[in-house]
Amino acid sequence: MVLSDNNVPRRAIGSWKRKYDITEDYFKTWSNNMAYILGFIAADGVIQKENQCVSISQKENYILEDIKQELNTNQPLYRNKKTGVYMLNINSKVIKDDLMNIHGIMPCKSFNIEFPLVPEEYLHHFVRGYFDGDGYVKYETYTVSFVGGSYNFMNSLNQVLQNHNLPADLLNQNKHYRVILTGRKPIQLFSKWIYKDKDIYLHRKYEEFQKESLSLDQLKDRKLKRTQAAVKQRKQNFLKEYMKNKCIAKTCSILEIKEPTFKSWLKNDNQFKKDYERIHSL
Incomplete structure (x- = not known):
């Protein structure tokens, strides 16, 4: 031709x-x-x-x-x-x-999207884009979370965060999956990573991280383990203690669990919510 x-x-x-x-x-x-x-x-x-x-x-x-x-x-x-x-x-x-x-x-x-093959140098920009599209941050509870219907994608995202020393957890919530990151220092480390060399970004989510008054050096690492097994055990301990006294504040005080953490469990873990409501109704 x-x-x-x-x-x-x-x-x-x-x-x-x-x-x-x-x-x-x-x-x-x-x-x-x-x-x-x-x-x-x-x-x-x-x-x-x-x-x-x-x-x-x-x-x-x-x-x-x-x-x-x-x-x-x-x-x-x-x-x-x-x-x-x-x-x-x-x-x-x-x-x-x-x-x-x-x-x-x-x-x-x-429900079937796979995590794309993103070069390492662009990975934090991709995660920032996904976070702006489908992520959530609330400074008051020190929580960052992502929600999606594809296990493969969310599991890969969870692994990406863990590979960058961010203690994320993957939760199965019936018809969707949630990747969650909690803790005052972890969410600031996440913020520092995704906003490096930023250009396009949602201002309201960025500004939520800016509520932190301390520098990263001043923030302490979490003393509690953030593995899925450790979190599951803490939830079980909460339910056992709550069954004894039926008081959220007292249970949180005894186990050194912040009430916002308990509320986050109720919101993000359907099985924990069902078990709590069953005990509460007894």
Whole structure:
């Protein structure tokens, strides 16, 4: 063919009639921001099965504007009048194919997504993107958590955090899984890692970590073991002691467990909640 003989790149099917511009090969090359956006899509994106559209939604429109700028697209945002949530629709067959074929992010991904092969130098940017899309932080309880439906993805995420000396735990909560990180110093170490060389990020989550008044050097390591077996044993000890006195405050005091930790167990561990409610009703 004349085009191929003269090394003229061929445009993707449908790109000639595209209404909005976009950098179609964006997800072919790793960068800090590409890793972040990939993580954001892995958490909060929707790969349409019926068409060539990738959708991202968020209640803060500025984060979608940052992503738009990075993708060099003039695609407008749409706002759901009922929920107030903004949506960015990325219409590109090339981008959709690259997300699926290079990075393994498929339509209907909630329960079968695998953790992508992310180069180590970009890993914290990917985790920050996933955290901004589907993560939670509350300084008052010293808790960071992620929620997902895919065991393989969440187990890999748990291993990534542990490999970076972050004492995370993976919890099975019936239809979904939760990776949880607790402790005043651990969540600040997590913050220091994911926000290193940051560019795009959700301000409200970043600001939650900034509530810490002490430096990392001033924060103490946790004395308690954070292995799953150790946490499970602490929960069992709580239930046994609570069965004796039926007082949350007294049980926490005897076992040196903070009440926010007990509340976190109730929220994040369905089996513990059932056992506690059964004892409470006796």
